Amino acid sequence: MKSIQELSEIRDRMKQAMVIRKGTEKSYDAVAGQGSVRSQVLICGGTGCTSSGSVNIHKALDEELERRGLQDQVKVVQTGCFGLCANGPIMIIYPEGTFYSHVKVEDVPEIVSEHLLGGRSVDRLLHKEKVDGVLTTIPSLADTGFYKKQHRVALRNCGAIDPENIDEYIGTDGYQALAKVLTQMTPQQVIDTVLASGLRGRGGAGFPTGRKWQFAANQPAGKKYVVCNADEGDPGAFMDRSVLEGDPHAVLEAMAIAGYAIGADEGYIYVRAEYPIAVHRLQVAIAQAREYGLLGQDIFGTGFNFDITLRLGAGAFVCGEETALLTSIEGNRGEPHPRPPFPAVKGLFGKPTIINNVETYANVAQIINNGAAWFSAMGTEKSKGTKVFALGGKIVNTGLVEIPMGTTLREIIDDIGGGIPNGKKFKAAQTGGPSGGCIPARFLDTPIDYDNLLAIGSMMGSGGLIVMDEDNCMVDIAHFFLEFTVDESCGKCTPCRVGTRRLLEILEKIISGNGEMEDLDRMEELCRYIKEGSACGLGQTAPNPVIATMKYFRDEYIAHIVDKTCPAGVCKKLLRYSIDPEKCIGCGKCARNCPNEAIVRTDYIAPGHKLASMQILAEKCVKCGACMSGCKFDAISKS
C-alpha cells in the first residue's frame, strides 16, 4: 500500500520521465540529460486506430527497434484515442511532437531509420490538411485545425498516457485529488466544491452533479453505492468508451471521491460487454489501483474503504436509463421503475445510490485539484466546463472532440471537423441520438449548451454528433431512429410499445410512397400520446427525431407524400435509376454487377463511342445501386 508521500515520489519520477512529451525540449541531448529515453513513440490503441491496424504497427515497431538495438533508447507507448480517428492509425514521436497519420506496417522501417536514427521526419507521412483551401503539411498535433479550438479536460490524458500503467496516471497528478479530499476536506466540502463548479451530468439530462451527491449524502448513514453509467446507449457514439480506454483511472479516482462524499464504500461500473478494450483496461486499472492500495481497505491510512466491481452490460438501450441500469446490475431484465423514489434515496439493492456518467466522473478529480472557480470559468452561464462529442457522419475529421460549452456548431463542423467532404452541402446535425433531434443550418451559430439545444428542439444527449449532408433523407433518418426505439422498447408500457410501432408503420407507409397528407397529423398526435403517456425517458423522448424532422424538414415529408419522390435519393421504393446514353460507353460493367439482370444493351451508339449504351429495365430493377457505385463514367443517376 502506498502512502501519500510515496504517491508524490512516483509522481515526481514519472513527471521527469514524461516531460519529453511536452514537446518543448527540442533536442535529444537536452532530454537525455534528464535521465529519460531519448525518444518516445506514442501509438494510438483506441478502438478506431486498433480497427485500422495500430496493434500490428506497435508490434512491427518493437521488432524493428530490437533488431537495431534501440529498444533502450526509444520507448513505445500505447495510448488511448487522440481523437482524429479518421486519420488513423496515428503515431506521435517526441520530443519533436511529430505527428504521423495513416501509418502502415510497411512504413515502420523508414520511420526508424529516417526519424529515430537520422533525425529527419518522414515527410510523406506527416499529416496534411487544407489551410485556406491549400493542402498543407502539419508537423505537430497541436497545430492541426482539429486541435486548435478544442479544450481537453475530460480527455486530457487520452492519447497522452499509457492507460495500462498506473504510474503514468500518477505522473499527471493522478490520485492527488483523492489524497486531498481524504486528508484535507470533509465530505460536505467535497460536495460544496462540486456544486460550486457548476458541473452537470454528461449522460444526457444535465442534472447538477453536486445536488445529486447532496441528496445521497443526506440519507441516513449505512450501506450506500456509487455507480458509473458506462452503458453508452446512443448507437452512434463512442465518447465514454474512449475515456475508459484512454484514462480509466480518472473514473476510478472520481468514484472513490464520490464514495467519500456520500459515505459509500462500494462502487459498480456498468460497462457494455461490446467494449472489449475498455473492459480490459478497466480490469487492469482496478487491479493496479488495488495493488497500490488506492482502492480497498483503509486508503492512505485514513480509515476510508472503497472498492469497485465491474458489471458487463449486455446491450439494451433502456439499460442506460438509471433505474433500468440498477435493475440490470441486480441481475434482472433491465426494466425501468417509476421515480420517485429516486436512486439517491432508494437505488441499488434498495440502498441510496448515486449514478453518474463516465464523462461526468472524468471531470471530478480536476475540479478538486484546480478548484471550482477554474472549472466554472469555462462554458456558458448555466452550462459550465466542456463537452466531449463523437463527431461522425459526413465530416472530414471524424473523431472525438472536446470543446468548451458555448462553442457553436459551425465552429465544430468547419474549424474542428474540417467541413463536409466532396463539396457537399450541410443539411442537418443530429445530437442526442435516438432521444434527440436534428439541427438545421439556420441554427449553426447557436452556442452549444444544455438549454440552447433544448430550445431548438434537440438536446445535448451524451455526445453523439452526426453530420448529414444533402444526400441524406430526413424522413429516412427519422425512420432509422424510430426503428431503433421500437426494437429497444422494453415493452412494459403501452404508449411506448404500441405507440412507437404505430408511428413506425406510418413512416414506412410514407417512405414506400403510400403516404397521405393526413398522416402528418396522425403522426403529430401519436407523438404527443407517446411523450405524455410513457413511463420512462426512453418512451418520453422516442418521438423527438420525428418531431424535429417534421418541424424543420416538412418539405421533405411532403415531397414523399405528394410527389412520391425522395429528394435526397435515399428511399428505395421511390427511386428510379437511369443511364445517360450520351455518357455511357457501353462497357457493360453495370449489367454484370446487376443482381437481377435488369440492365440490357440498347442499339444506340453515342457519338464518339464504340459500343451501344446500356439501359435499366424499371420493372426488374431492385434499386440496389450496385450499377451506379460501379460505374466509372458517371453515366448512372438516381432520382
Place this chain on the structure above:
Amino acid sequence: MKKKLTTVVFRGTPEQEEKLIAAIDKYKGVKGAMMPILQEAQSIYGYLPIEVQKIIAERTGVSLEEIYGIASFYAQFKLNPDGEVAVAVCLGTACYVKGSGQIIEEVSKQLNVAVGSTSPDGRYSLEATRCIGACGLAPVMTINGEVYGRLTVAEVAGILEKYR
C-alpha cells in the same frame, strides 16, 4: 435487436456442460448473478440455445421463462450460434448516414442469410451491430473480427469471396 430462434442443431459436449456447471456454482449465493452466468455460458458455447438455458434453470432453480426473458432482452445474448464466417455490419448512426443500410442488404443478398440469423448449415451468420467505435472508417463491417472500413456496395462481393 429482434431475436429469432435458431435452426442450427445443438452440439454441446460433456466438457462444455462440466464447465458450465462449474461456472454456475461459482456464483452460488452472489447477488444479481444471472447476467454473469449467462455471459460465461455464452463464452463456453458461443451462444445460448434453449438447451443451455434449461441446464442453468435446473441448476439455479430460476424458472426457464425468467432466464429466457433475460436472454432475449439483451442484444449481447445470442440465441443463434455465430457462423464459421460471422459477418457483422455496423448500423450505428455514423455508419448509417454513410450508407451501411445498403451494405447490410448487399451482404444479406450475397450470402442468402437474413439479418440476425445463421444459415442452417452453420456456415454464415449476419448481424447488425451498433457503433463499434470505428466511425472514422464508416461504413464498417467485421468478418470474424477483422474490420473492413470505408465500404462501398460494389466492394462487398469481392470481400466475401475471400471467405467462400
